[in-house]
Amino acid sequence: MRIIKGQEIVEDQWVHVEDEQPLPEGDVIISLARWQAEKDTLIGRNQGGLGVRVSPDYHAEDIADDLEHFDVVALDFPVFRDGRAYSTARLLRDRYNYEGEIRATGDVLRDQLFYMFRCGFDAFEVRADRSIDDAIKAFSEMTVTYQPATDEPLPLWRRRA
Amino acid sequence: MYQYDSFDRQLVSERVEQFRDQVARRLRGELSEEEFLPLRLQNGIYLQLHAYMIRVAIPYGVLSSKQMRRLAYIARTYDKGYGHFTTRQNIQYNWPKLEDLPDILESLADVEMHAIQTSGNCIRNISADQLAGVAADEVTDPRPYSEILRQWSTFHPEFAHLPRKFKFALTGSEDDRAAIAFHDIGYRVVVNDKGEEGFQIFVGGGMGRTPMIAKEITPFIHRKHLLSYTESMLRVYNGYGRRDNKYKARIKILIHEMGIEEYRQRVEEDFARAKDGAMTLDDAEIDRMKAFFAPPAYEDLPATDANVDTLVAENKRFGQWLDRNVEDHKQQGYSIVALSLKTKGVAPGDVTADQMDEIARLADEYSLGIMRTTHKQNIVFPDVRKKDLPALWDELKRIALAEPNIETITDLICCPGLDYCALANARSIPVALELTEKLDDIDYLHDLGDLRLNISGCINACGHHHAGNIGILGVDKKGEEFYQITLGGSSKSDASVGKIVGPAFSADEIVPAVENVLETYTENREEEESFLDCYRRIGMAPFKERLYANN
Ligand code: SF4
Numbered sequence: 001m002r003i004i005k006g007q008e009i010v011e012d013q014w015v016h017v018e019d020e021q022p023l024p025e026g027d028v029i030i031s032l033a034r035w036q037a038e039k040d041t042l043i044g045r046n047q048g049g050l051g052v053r054v055s056p057d058y059h060a061e062d063i064a065d066d067l068e069h070f071d072v073v074a075l076d077f078p079v080f081r082d083g084r085a086y087s088t089a090r091l092l093r094d095r096y097n098y099e100g101e102i103r104a105t106g107d108v109l110r111d112q113l114f115y116m117f118r119c120g121f122d123a124f125e126v127r128a129d130r131s132i133d134d135a136i137k138a139f140s141e142m143t144v145t146y147q148p149a150t151d152e153p154l155p156l157w158r159r160r161a
Numbered sequence: 162m163y164q165y166d167s168f169d170r171q172l173v174s175e176r177v178e179q180f181r182d183q184v185a186r187r188l189r190g191e192l193s194e195e196e197f198l199p200l201r202l203q204n205g206i207y208l209q210l211h212a213y214m215i216r217v218a219i220p221y222g223v224l225s226s227k228q229m230r231r232l233a234y235i236a237r238t239y240d241k242g243y244g245h246f247t248t249r250q251n252i253q254y255n256w257p258k259l260e261d262l263p264d265i266l267e268s269l270a271d272v273e274m275h276a277i278q279t280s281g282n283c284i285r286n287i288s289a290d291q292l293a294g295v296a297a298d299e300v301t302d303p304r305p306y307s308e309i310l311r312q313w314s315t316f317h318p319e320f321a322h323l324p325r326k327f328k329f330a331l332t333g334s335e336d337d338r339a340a341i342a343f344h345d346i347g348y349r350v351v352v353n354d355k356g357e358e359g360f361q362i363f364v365g366g367g368m369g370r371t372p373m374i375a376k377e378i379t380p381f382i383h384r385k386h387l388l389s390y391t392e393s394m395l396r397v398y399n400g401y402g403r404r405d406n407k408y409k410a411r412i413k414i415l416i417h418e419m420g421i422e423e424y425r426q427r428v429e430e431d432f433a434r435a436k437d438g439a440m441t442l443d444d445a446e447i448d449r450m451k452a453f454f455a456p457p458a459y460e461d462l463p464a465t466d467a468n469v470d471t472l473v474a475e476n477k478r479f480g481q482w483l484d485r486n487v488e489d490h491k492q493q494g495y496s497i498v499a500l501s502l503k504t505k506g507v508a509p510g511d512v513t514a515d516q517m518d519e520i521a522r523l524a525d526e527y528s529l530g531i532m533r534t535t536h537k538q539n540i541v542f543p544d545v546r547k548k549d550l551p552a553l554w555d556e557l558k559r560i561a562l563a564e565p566n567i568e569t570i571t572d573l574i575c576c577p578g579l580d581y582c583a584l585a586n587a588r589s590i591p592v593a594l595e596l597t598e599k600l601d602d603i604d605y606l607h608d609l610g611d612l613r614l615n616i617s618g619c620i621n622a623c624g625h626h627h628a629g630n631i632g633i634l635g636v637d638k639k640g641e642e643f644y645q646i647t648l649g650g651s652s653k654s655d656a657s658v659g660k661i662v663g664p665a666f667s668a669d670e671i672v673p674a675v676e677n678v679l680e681t682y683t684e685n686r687e688e689e690e691s692f693l694d695c696y697r698r699i700g701m702a703p704f705k706e707r708l709y710a711n712n
Binding site: 059080081082083084086087088090095111112114115116117118119141142143144145146147148149153154155156157158160 | 166168169171172175176178179199200203282312313315316317318319320321322323324388396399400404434438439440446449
């Protein structure tokens, strides 16, 4: 599957694994529930990277203590209108200093990508029925930002010439 | 007023280009209406009963004559020759064509206007006291802070998909003309005993089906923390506001269910960590913003004008107009003049393109080229020389904007209702028109005095019926239009929510019912007592008795 990573389209090396499936070798993304249940064995796993899939019912503070174990935090958008994950991503980056990948999954559409990027998302699984080649244009449409966010430390008033 | 620099201009024009592309994709069929919906909503475009509607932002109600001329041009070129000023100090056009919308936005961008965040579940256009900067009772002008908040909230990436729409209002006066108690967040600029400027902040007010008065979250937060504190308030709402039910998604419900103490604690926790970060406002930025709103170079004028006094003595109508439509200015020799958009035969808030052009001309001639829109759907000239009042009055009469009815019962607020709105239960404009038709005796209006009557076509309360001393609410009874009456609402500093009197009235009965309410008041009032004070003293019972006497 192709995803957007660092504003480029790349072939994804990560595999989403459902709770009942055995873990394959390689880089896997599992549910937060599975992580919580199998934490002890998962910490010792050395066959690839580990990511968790987090529903917006969970907030940044709910996973903050475990962040060191995750290479990917995949924040899910059940519908694009559910904006909770924007705050979660910002807090993971700005408050908990998480430096791994923050990936948007679920109802991920072109017109949300720029805001997601500004909040600290750096990987995007664009919804399967949408054109990813179209979606990537989202990053070049708007160039002026008033407020500081994860992508920009300063408000515009400190940048105005 | 605020002037765009190259950054602001670029932001707005990039937005226009982005939307032009989206409309093109829609017209080519690459986007379905369903996919287009969130995109058009982010640009203030709704699909109404008969056509698209575009809502143009007028930030905190400040408008230049140049902008007003452009609004006239748009009404003439792309609409049916008129526009509608709303209760959010904005203007709506009810008949634009989809393919014209990008051109409309481009035309607006030319005069530093846009339709950004006038719809959708984001921070909406910010409203403020329409007399900001000129009111005699003002402590601090809220407009510089309104602009700071406007910029911060524009395309805020974290808060573009809140549980529900989110409305700010600001005032800098004791006397609340911006209805801050009925907003998601209401700010009052205050000065503490150390002489520092800051904000008293209220949260969780609103109308809709569950009207609530906002609660104080802090009595004073220093002005430098305005944005950080606001961001923390929004972050807690974004994370914990309800998303399972559209009607329970406003912040008022979160505050109600969580309690103001718990909400405050979570906000304070977040704020404690965010405080003193990049968003902390410095004096330089605040001063830069204040400079945009510095008082104009007023002339040194006498406090009174002989011609005005003579005309008052000679012409009762002029006196009534002065009494109702003209207010004291903080600068000696100047007045604040309200243009009434509530005249017989016209839907409240509607203005024709020709009137807009004339308003722009008059603003240039009499009000330093600047005007304000009000949440009561009128227009205000903030800086009129007293000696010009007779001439201005003559001109306004000519274009039917001199009705001396400001803050009387016919200065009513009214939502579009079933004539335009897909959500409506009942028409509201015809009720407004019938009322203004019936109550056209100016002496009687003046005798009734301050009396706010507000009409909503359904429980969503866009016509603010909860905040009317008399409120009228359209309801549906087995497919027929009916109207409930509420009494005792107020959006001023003594804010209260109106209470339902009893069973609803049919379309034929509603205006006579209002007349009954008025008679009950005039029979019961003591001396100069206002309608609201009288109601608060005598209570609901006498009104109820009168209204349902025959049943
Ligand atoms: S109050 Fe109801 S009818 Fe009136 S504009 Fe709002 S949604 Fe429409």
